[in-house]
Amino acid sequence: MRYEELSDEPCSITRALVLLGDRWTLLILKTAFAGIRRFNGFQGVLGISRSRLLDRLDRLVAHGILVKRTPESGGAHEEYRLTEKGHEVYPILMALRDWGDAHLAPDGPPIHYLHDGCGGEARVHLRCDGCAAELTARDITLQAGPGFPVPS
């Protein structure tokens, strides 16, 4: 029970990782972004065991990242779909892709992610909200925010 306690840490990275950062969860979400919606779809594509997949889907539904419903277009079978909260994990996946393309794709990117309109590549940028400069880890300083526990 020690690992889950990490989500009490006043750190959004840690909290997000405790929720999303196991072996399967982000892979499931990546598959969902690829348009897969059915239980057997996920299971077939990923090769995850059925009970594990159900655990993960249930957890994602419980946290409002997926919704489970039967499609109104007649079909009798269940669907798992991304909520808005789920859609917002996309930049995480794209950051992983950027790093993977740079370091794990010796023959070049296996897949291009292109802007519908103009055909340009989608890329993740770390930018300053104030001056719009492009940032790296070295340009950043940490400071306690409103969610940081006060030593009362």
Added chain:
Amino acid sequence: MRYEELSDEPCSITRALVLLGDRWTLLILKTAFAGIRRFNGFQGVLGISRSRLLDRLDRLVAHGILVKRTPESGGAHEEYRLTEKGHEVYPILMALRDWGDAHLAPDGPPIHYLHDGCGGEARVHLRCDGCAAELTARDITLQAGPGFPVPS
């Protein structure tokens, strides 16, 4: 041995996740970005078991994400430091932080990540390399790239 085989998939997200996407690896890297360099430092901060920590550090060193060395400034003890390849995972952590701040921080961000120079907030943006538009998952189309296996 099934899970590791996923890194053969022609998908940079999947490959990155097989390497970085277990419960501890990204947490270890986050701790490294926070300035921790020593074995006992990681172990104390994260509460990970010693043998697991060693596994993960060894793997990160083997993949060139960390380097292990004794600091030239006298000290007799080992140090684990981020390589350039390691530094480049920072946007992944920042994307996780953005999502965590938005959905797991009801009292506001626990920690601000501020641009050294101007004090603005650092944020991750998904942008089109061509037209510089801000993108979401809905604006993106997939297309096979040079690293995609040809059906020879």
Added chain:
DNA sequence: CCCGCTCGGTCTCGTTTCGAGACTGAACGG
């Protein structure tokens, strides 16, 4: 109506991964 199929979901069992914590050897300080 019945039969075979696919669906999401459950159950069991053997394997792998993991955590807790005792332990080792080497380096350092007093």
Added chain:
DNA sequence: CCGTTCAGTCTCGAAACGAGACCGAGCGGG
């Protein structure tokens, strides 16, 4: 020479996991 701290190893019990059989519900064809 002793106590401490360091990185790293070892053992053992607990938890997570994979494979695959199994279940009931719906659906389609005959």
